[in-house]
Amino acid sequence: MWRTIQINEQSAEPLYHQIEVQLRALIVSGQLEEGALLPSIREFAQQLKCSVITIRRVYQDLEAQGLLRTKQGTGTFVAKVDASDRDRQRLVNVIQALEEAVAAARRVQCSDEELEQLFRDALRRHGD
Amino acid sequence: MWRTIQINEQSAEPLYHQIEVQLRALIVSGQLEEGALLPSIREFAQQLKCSVITIRRVYQDLEAQGLLRTKQGTGTFVAKVDASDRDRQRLVNVIQALEEAVAAARRVQCSDEELEQLFRDALRRHGD
Amino acid sequence: MWRTIQINEQSAEPLYHQIEVQLRALIVSGQLEEGALLPSIREFAQQLKCSVITIRRVYQDLEAQGLLRTKQGTGTFVAKVDASDRDRQRLVNVIQALEEAVAAARRVQCSDEELEQLFRDALRRHGD
Amino acid sequence: MWRTIQINEQSAEPLYHQIEVQLRALIVSGQLEEGALLPSIREFAQQLKCSVITIRRVYQDLEAQGLLRTKQGTGTFVAKVDASDRDRQRLVNVIQALEEAVAAARRVQCSDEELEQLFRDALRRHGD
DNA sequence: GTGGTCTAGACCACC
DNA sequence: GTGGTCTAGACCACG
Numbered sequence: 055m056w057r058t059i060q061i062n063e064q065s066a067e068p069l070y071h072q073i074e075v076q077l078r079a080l081i082v083s084g085q086l087e088e089g090a091l092l093p094s095i096r097e098f099a100q101q102l103k104c105s106v107i108t109i110r111r112v113y114q115d116l117e118a119q120g121l122l123r124t125k126q127g128t129g130t131f132v133a134k135v136d137a138s139d140r141d142r143q144r145l146v147n148v149i150q151a152l153e154e155a156v157a158a159a160r161r162v163q164c165s166d167e168e169l170e171q172l173f174r175d176a177l178r179r180h181g182d
Numbered sequence: 183m184w185r186t187i188q189i190n191e192q193s194a195e196p197l198y199h200q201i202e203v204q205l206r207a208l209i210v211s212g213q214l215e216e217g218a219l220l221p222s223i224r225e226f227a228q229q230l231k232c233s234v235i236t237i238r239r240v241y242q243d244l245e246a247q248g249l250l251r252t253k254q255g256t257g258t259f260v261a262k263v264d265a266s267d268r269d270r271q272r273l274v275n276v277i278q279a280l281e282e283a284v285a286a287a288r289r290v291q292c293s294d295e296e297l298e299q300l301f302r303d304a305l306r307r308h309g310d
Numbered sequence: 311m312w313r314t315i316q317i318n319e320q321s322a323e324p325l326y327h328q329i330e331v332q333l334r335a336l337i338v339s340g341q342l343e344e345g346a347l348l349p350s351i352r353e354f355a356q357q358l359k360c361s362v363i364t365i366r367r368v369y370q371d372l373e374a375q376g377l378l379r380t381k382q383g384t385g386t387f388v389a390k391v392d393a394s395d396r397d398r399q400r401l402v403n404v405i406q407a408l409e410e411a412v413a414a415a416r417r418v419q420c421s422d423e424e425l426e427q428l429f430r431d432a433l434r435r436h437g438d
Numbered sequence: 439m440w441r442t443i444q445i446n447e448q449s450a451e452p453l454y455h456q457i458e459v460q461l462r463a464l465i466v467s468g469q470l471e472e473g474a475l476l477p478s479i480r481e482f483a484q485q486l487k488c489s490v491i492t493i494r495r496v497y498q499d500l501e502a503q504g505l506l507r508t509k510q511g512t513g514t515f516v517a518k519v520d521a522s523d524r525d526r527q528r529l530v531n532v533i534q535a536l537e538e539a540v541a542a543a544r545r546v547q548c549s550d551e552e553l554e555q556l557f558r559d560a561l562r563r564h565g566d
Numbered sequence: 567g568t569g570g571t572c573t574a575g576a577c578c579a580c581c
Numbered sequence: 582g583t584g585g586t587c588t589a590g591a592c593c594a595c596g
Contacts, residue, residue: 068594068596079289083291111596145290148290149300151280151282151286152279156308158207164273176277198572222584224583236573238584252585254579258584331545335542338546407536419467420528433540435537436540478567480568488587490589494569497569
């Protein structure tokens with residue numbers, strides 16, 4: 055499942071953040087189940103062609119957020135996540151992006167009708 | 183018009199970027215008309231309580247993007263912008279944010295119906 | 311004769327410099343003869359739609375270079391210029407621009423043949 | 439390759455501009471290939487004996503022009519440049535200088551024959 | 567190690 | 582008065 059994670063070299067978004075966002079999405083959406091074993095830092099870094107430091111930071115951040123658990127000498131696993139926590143986190147990024155879109159629209163005096171049209175366009179482009 | 187620009191000290195977003203985004207929006211949406219004189223960098227800096235360097239960078243960036251023109255000893259003005267260019271730039275940030283929202287939704291297997299509901303929620307929160 | 315002088319608002323070149331270059335050219339090429347009366351600062355500024363300060367600087371600079379003479383309460387005149395001085399100054403700007411062109415060509419490894427072609431193109435564009 | 443860049447302390451031309459022009463020439467003429475790693479801003483500043491800020495501005499400007507790409511924590515690289523863009527940019531400075539030369543010649547009523555002679559003189563001085 | 571942001575302050579050039 | 586350049590230095594973020 056985690057093999058679906060991809061890096062966009064062109065983006066200005068930091069590597070660690072790109073990976074973190076995608077990995078968190080896999081966990082809070084249930085695509086990676088509780089207890090699932092994640093690849094080793096070295097293996098993951100090799101697959102994504104990035105530094106092990108970057109992956110280490112991702113694991114550390116997600117562990118600090120209670121989404122991962124690392125067992126010394128064994129590996130990194132998906133932690134048991136409280137269901138309500140999971141649901142809350144699942145949509146937070148979506149909502150945040152929508153808020154930003156509405157704010158940007160307001161700034162350029164884009165009408166609600168125009169904004170709704172752009173929303174449908176975006177939906178269509180990403181294949182229903 | 184430019185007096186509406188505000189800084190969010192709490193945000194992690196760089197000062198210069200916050201200002202740039204808002205000023206660009208005022209220009210490409212036509213709220214600041216071609217030829218309009220902007221405040222001097224010193225005055226603007228004082229108003230926003232930031233360094234003159236920060237404002238200078240904003241003006242410089244927007245000039246590089248063809249939205250402003252500065253004349254030494256005279257001041258900084260809104261440049262003549264090609265109408266099609268302006269229209270294209272007006273909605274680019276909105277579209278980008280919507281794309282990100284849809285992408286985030288797909289990552290957490292959020293259905294289109296659920297996403298649409300979140301969109302309406304965001305619209306409502308920002309006052310129709 | 312001096313009515314041919316024009317300002318390019320778009321150029322980044324300082325106003326005073328644009329005017330100075332053109333006025334100097336008129337003098338050293340003999341198009342403005344020795345003793346010719348130049349317009350008053352105020353009149354010149356009005357014609358060129360620029361500040362009187364700008365014109366004053368032009369007159370001052372050219373007077374310092376010995377090309378103009380100001381008589382209190384009378385006006386500004388083209389000074390008597392040594393013939394050899396005049397000839398020397400006549401082509402200095404041309405030579406300088408050609409030097410820069412060759413230097414720029416060298417920097418981008420432009421062959422002499424290619425450069426010569428560009429030279430002919432430039433000549434043709436400015437009407438033989 | 440970038441070691442060839444030099445600063446002329448005497449020139450009135452801004453430091454950052456001198457460096458920018460030379461670095462751009464190296465890129466658009468292909469002497470610095472796509473993907474090539476440039477020196478760190480600190481190293482470059484030390485070499486040229488100028489402030490890191492000055493180098494940073496150069497890199498920033500060239501990135502805004504699409505010629506460089508910087509990745510935080512990694513370094514600054516020559517960007518992938520569209521071939522037609524590159525060709526267009528390669529000669530733009532040469533053409534501009536030639537235009538200025540012809541314009542200056544016209545201003546002082548310099549004949550085409552005389553101008554051509556000056557062109558050949560300039561070529562000869564810069565070593566065929 | 568790398569680049570990114572922001573600061574204060576000086577000095578110059580232009581109008 | 583305006584903007585333009587350059588400085589030194591601090592602190593943060595990324596790999």
